[in-house]
Amino acid sequence: MSHNEQHKEILLELRNVTKHFPGITACDAISLEIEQGEIYAILGENGAGKSTLASMIFGLYQPDEGQIFMRGKKVHIDSPNKAVALDIGMVHQHFKLISNYTVAQNIILGDEPKKRALGVFPYVDIKSAEDRIEQLSKDYGLEVDPRATISKIGVSTQQRVEILKMLYRDAELLIFDEPTAMLTPQEIESLLTVIDNLRSQGKTVIFITHKLDEVMQVCDRCAILAGGKLVDVSHIKDTSPAKMAAKMVGRDIEFSAKRPSKQIEETVLSVQNLRVEDSTGFPRVDDVSFEVRAGEIFAVAGVSGSGQVELADTIAGLVRPKRGKVMLKEQDLAKLNVRKHTESGIAYIPEDRQSVGLILDFALDQNLALRSYYQTPYCKTSLLNQKAFSDHADKLIADFDIRCARGAKTPVRGMSGGNQQKAIVGREIEQDADLLIFVQPTRGLDIGAIMSIRKRILDERDKGKAILLISLELDEVMDLADTIGVMYAGKMLEVAPATDLSMTKVGEYMMGVTAND
Amino acid sequence: MTKQSKMSPEEQRLEKLQEQSEQKRRRRDKDRNVLQELNRALDAATRTLTKGLIRGFGNERWQSLTIPLLAIALSLVAISILVLMLGSNPLNVFTGILAGAGWIPKPSYGGGQSQLTDLISLSISLTPLLFGALGFVVAMRAGLFNIGIAGQMVVAGFAATVLVGYSDLPALIARPLVLVVGAIAGALAGALIGFLKHRFNIHEVVSSIMLNNIFIHVASYLIKANHLNHASRNMNAASAEARLLTEPVQFGEVAARLPVGFLVAIAMSFILWLFLTKTKQGFEMSAVGKSPKAAQYAGIKIGPTIVFAMALSGAMGGLAGVTHYLANVPAMTPDVLPALGFDSIAVAFLGVVHPLGAILAATLIATLSSGAVYMGSVAGVRHEVASVITGLILLFTACGGFLRAWLDNKKRSFADDENLKGGDAS
Numbered sequence: 025m026s027h028n029e030q031h032k033e034i035l036l037e038l039r040n041v042t043k044h045f046p047g048i049t050a051c052d053a054i055s056l057e058i059e060q061g062e063i064y065a066i067l068g069e070n071g072a073g074k075s076t077l078a079s080m081i082f083g084l085y086q087p088d089e090g091q092i093f094m095r096g097k098k099v100h101i102d103s104p105n106k107a108v109a110l111d112i113g114m115v116h117q118h119f120k121l122i123s124n125y126t127v128a129q130n131i132i133l134g135d136e137p138k139k140r141a142l143g144v145f146p147y148v149d150i151k152s153a154e155d156r157i158e159q160l161s162k163d164y165g166l167e168v169d170p171r172a173t174i175s176k177i178g179v180s181t182q183q184r185v186e187i188l189k190m191l192y193r194d195a196e197l198l199i200f201d202e203p204t205a206m207l208t209p210q211e212i213e214s215l216l217t218v219i220d221n222l223r224s225q226g227k228t229v230i231f232i233t234h235k236l237d238e239v240m241q242v243c244d245r246c247a248i249l250a251g252g253k254l255v256d257v258s259h260i261k262d263t264s265p266a267k268m269a270a271k272m273v274g275r276d277i278e279f280s281a282k283r284p285s286k287q288i289e290e291t292v293l294s295v296q297n298l299r300v301e302d303s304t305g306f307p308r309v310d311d312v313s314f315e316v317r318a319g320e321i322f323a324v325a326g327v328s329g330s331g332q333v334e335l336a337d338t339i340a341g342l343v344r345p346k347r348g349k350v351m352l353k354e355q356d357l358a359k360l361n362v363r364k365h366t367e368s369g370i371a372y373i374p375e376d377r378q379s380v381g382l383i384l385d386f387a388l389d390q391n392l393a394l395r396s397y398y399q400t401p402y403c404k405t406s407l408l409n410q411k412a413f414s415d416h417a418d419k420l421i422a423d424f425d426i427r428c429a430r431g432a433k434t435p436v437r438g439m440s441g442g443n444q445q446k447a448i449v450g451r452e453i454e455q456d457a458d459l460l461i462f463v464q465p466t467r468g469l470d471i472g473a474i475m476s477i478r479k480r481i482l483d484e485r486d487k488g489k490a491i492l493l494i495s496l497e498l499d500e501v502m503d504l505a506d507t508i509g510v511m512y513a514g515k516m517l518e519v520a521p522a523t524d525l526s527m528t529k530v531g532e533y534m535m536g537v538t539a540n541d
Numbered sequence: 542m543t544k545q546s547k548m549s550p551e552e553q554r555l556e557k558l559q560e561q562s563e564q565k566r567r568r569r570d571k572d573r574n575v576l577q578e579l580n581r582a583l584d585a586a587t588r589t590l591t592k593g594l595i596r597g598f599g600n601e602r603w604q605s606l607t608i609p610l611l612a613i614a615l616s617l618v619a620i621s622i623l624v625l626m627l628g629s630n631p632l633n634v635f636t637g638i639l640a641g642a643g644w645i646p647k648p649s650y651g652g653g654q655s656q657l658t659d660l661i662s663l664s665i666s667l668t669p670l671l672f673g674a675l676g677f678v679v680a681m682r683a684g685l686f687n688i689g690i691a692g693q694m695v696v697a698g699f700a701a702t703v704l705v706g707y708s709d710l711p712a713l714i715a716r717p718l719v720l721v722v723g724a725i726a727g728a729l730a731g732a733l734i735g736f737l738k739h740r741f742n743i744h745e746v747v748s749s750i751m752l753n754n755i756f757i758h759v760a761s762y763l764i765k766a767n768h769l770n771h772a773s774r775n776m777n778a779a780s781a782e783a784r785l786l787t788e789p790v791q792f793g794e795v796a797a798r799l800p801v802g803f804l805v806a807i808a809m810s811f812i813l814w815l816f817l818t819k820t821k822q823g824f825e826m827s828a829v830g831k832s833p834k835a836a837q838y839a840g841i842k843i844g845p846t847i848v849f850a851m852a853l854s855g856a857m858g859g860l861a862g863v864t865h866y867l868a869n870v871p872a873m874t875p876d877v878l879p880a881l882g883f884d885s886i887a888v889a890f891l892g893v894v895h896p897l898g899a900i901l902a903a904t905l906i907a908t909l910s911s912g913a914v915y916m917g918s919v920a921g922v923r924h925e926v927a928s929v930i931t932g933l934i935l936l937f938t939a940c941g942g943f944l945r946a947w948l949d950n951k952k953r954s955f956a957d958d959e960n961l962k963g964g965d966a967s
Contacts, residue, residue, distance in 0.1 A: 363840030394839045
């Protein structure tokens with residue numbers, strides 16, 4: 025993997041590229057130079073702006089400010105078609121393939137080689153396309169059968185099809201958006217070889233990821249983004265995983281609500297050797313054990329898709345575990361249904377507040393009683409008491425400062441995200457459960473709502489509740505946790521008191537780095 | 542002039558060409574200006590019209606009333622144009638239908654008939670339509686599309702005729718029993734669809750269309766084997782005691798059989814309305830219908846709720862079956878699925894999928910079909926025109942969802958415009 029250090033031609037240059045979304049600056053004056061024939065990593069946490077940046081290069085978004093230069097010429101990439109015309113290709117995180125078409129049909133789609141039978145009737149010349157694809161797959165070591173149907177081939181082969189799609193269109197600059205997210209370790213290994221091959225054939229690659237080891241393995245240079253800003257660009261051979269992790273997460277913590285726990289008492293939740301599988305039998309949670317005690321915030325850190333959400337769903341009873349135990353105090357919950365989980369003392373603020381936590385077409389008062397509507401005072405012998413619903417809603421609206429246009433009868437669909445979340449948090453806290461599970465409780469909220477919800481979490485802890493907090497925001501984990509567990513690929517890599525872990529250390533575990541430096 | 546003379550002929554020609562193209566450009570600009578003016582005027586007109594529409598139909602609280610009314614009004618306008626083109630008076634068509642259905646008096650009546658008997662026969666044909674629509678509404682609340690009302694009608698009509706209609710039970714027992722047997726048979730047929738969805742994840746539309754055919758053909762086989770009336774080629778009719786029409790009651794000059802099911806159907810609309818809005822089970826059904834994931838999170842058992850909703854829906858379908866086969870028509874005809882089972886879906890939509898809306902919608906559609914023949918004889922157009930009106934109403938109703946979304950969209954964009962203006966001013 026030697027990379028010669030002589031002066032190379034700059035293929036792509038970004039100058040002060042900025043992109044705003046409502047309420048957030050996703051990319052803030054980013055300037056990069058990408059050389060012909062290098063593998064350039066863009067590294068950053070969730071929400072650091074990596075995907076937005078790539079989308080601008082590929083023409084899915086237009087920058088609000090700044091310029092893009094391709095081969096020294098200023099370009100205005102206003103659509104993916106334009107990007108393709110400029111020899112830029114992209115492999116998306118979620119593949120864009122038609123599952124009942126063959127590999128070759130997918131590759132030529134939109135750029136079909138046409139011939140005319142008898143000089144008149146146009147038809148698609150699939151034969152020559154297949155030959156060309158076969159040649160390409162040989163040249164680049166991308167083993168694939170052009171006649172296979174997409175639905176019959178595996179994920180990693182589908183990814184090769186996506187790569188071939190770019191090569192078929194003569195792409196020079198190939199963007200990979202988190203290409204290893206859905207692959208097994210062996211598949212990752214072979215993908216990295218393919219990417220290395222691409223470089224030796226003279227292609228240029230932009231590699232977007234949050235996994236440090238992959239960057240170390242193949243990349244030449246690496247740009248680190250944090251909070252939409254470019255933090256650092258370095259040559260891989262001059263840096264170390266620890267340094268990179270520190271830069272990724274090393275920004276100042278802007279809001280701190282930190283209060284140390286007063287008193288940690290008896291174990292409330294005990295998870296033992298838990299294994300949860302998805303419908304294909306792939307383990308999403310793999311042999312996880314930990315305990316959460318009264319008066320403690322146990323925060324689970326990890327990059328998106330490490331199994332945290334499945335873990336929370338299983339503890340709350342929405343998903344049945346394959347193996348292992350979930351004990352709440354002395355009670356084994358594994359055999360119980362969702363309602364029994366709730367009744368035995370689990371409050372759950374789910375990740376997806378709009379389709380799981382709330383029924384958007386229902387009124388606020390109905391949503392605020394969503395978990396207890398069947399009990400007195402809301403329901404007596406099957407009849408609902410409307411007044412109990414609205415009285416209860418009025419109380420929670422006041423207690424939790426839920427802003428709503430028409431009081432208890434406001435349709436939840438019309439409320440802002442922050443107020444929707446306040447409604448869920450209010451409803452769940454009010455249950456007075458022993459264990460509260462918060463999944464991504466502040467995602468997408470404005471600062472006011474974030475602070476109010478974080479304060480609620482700390483208040484509940486101080487009342488002696490056990491809290492399981494799952495968050496993709498490392499800030500939030502560091503800010504609130506008494507104990508931190510880090511998940512990576514379904515496994516709990518590390519559990520330690522928050523005081524023993526630095527942000528950098530947690531960041532390393534999140535990237536799956538276990539070796540001590 | 543001197544300047545010009547200095548120019549070579551070549552340059553002069555160029556100058557001239559330039560002038561010509563300049564003129565052409567000016568003319569084009571003028572045309573464009575006129576077009577722009579026209580566009581602006583059109584924009585303003587559409588804006589005013591849209592604002593008017595929003596004012597009239599934009600209030601969400603009244604939309605479930607105003608939009609169906611708009612649909613009905615539009616279809617009446619459309620049919621008027623059609624009738625005018627046929628060379629007749631639309632007014633005669635409408636009064637003909639109303640008179641035929643018994644809402645307004647006819648100039649003369651045949652022996653043993655009066656406006657009252659017309660109204661009674663309207664209520665007889667309205668009853669199964671209303672039950673069918675209620676069945677559809679109940680399933681829709683739980684997010685299920687019960688297109689199997691026709692099959693549930695067949696099962697219930699067959700079971701009630703065989704079990705009660707061929708017995709010697711006295712009327713006082715037989716008639717309530719027919720309703721009960723019909724409801725139970727329909728409920729079982731409906732629950733089967735719910736069970737197939739819950740247990741095997743078979744979409745209810747697929748299974749109910751299949752079951753419609755299975756039910757009608759199994760019933761037809763049994764009818765032809767055991768219960769065929771060889772004169773009418775229908776199923777043997779149920780005894781008069783079991784039919785859901787009372788003994789003739791004398792009203793002055795005329796006598797009429799009253800429908801037993803009519804008041805039950807009206808009462809059922811109100812009961813279902815209360816059930817859906819005021820009970821725990823109704824709440825759970827709506828929750829499952831609106832968001833299955835959230836319902837699961839709330840601790841609601843999705844499968845049993847779906848089976849229950851389909852059973853309740855099927856029970857209504859069953860009541861539609863017995864009030865159709867044991868009151869509305871003489872007996873079941875083998876091999877024919879009742880079209881009424883499908884019409885009731887349209888009725889449910891016209892009634893904005895609400896139990897009380899179903900009463901109004903069923904009344905309207907039954908009026909159109911019940912008054913059609915008389916209208917055909919007095920208005921000088923064929924009675925099929927009434928079916929065309931029904932079709933148009935349903936067509937325009939189907940556009941109601943679009944209109945609602947469109948109004949919502951426009952309202953929001955206008956609100957945004959206002960906000961923007963407000964923002965600029967501040």
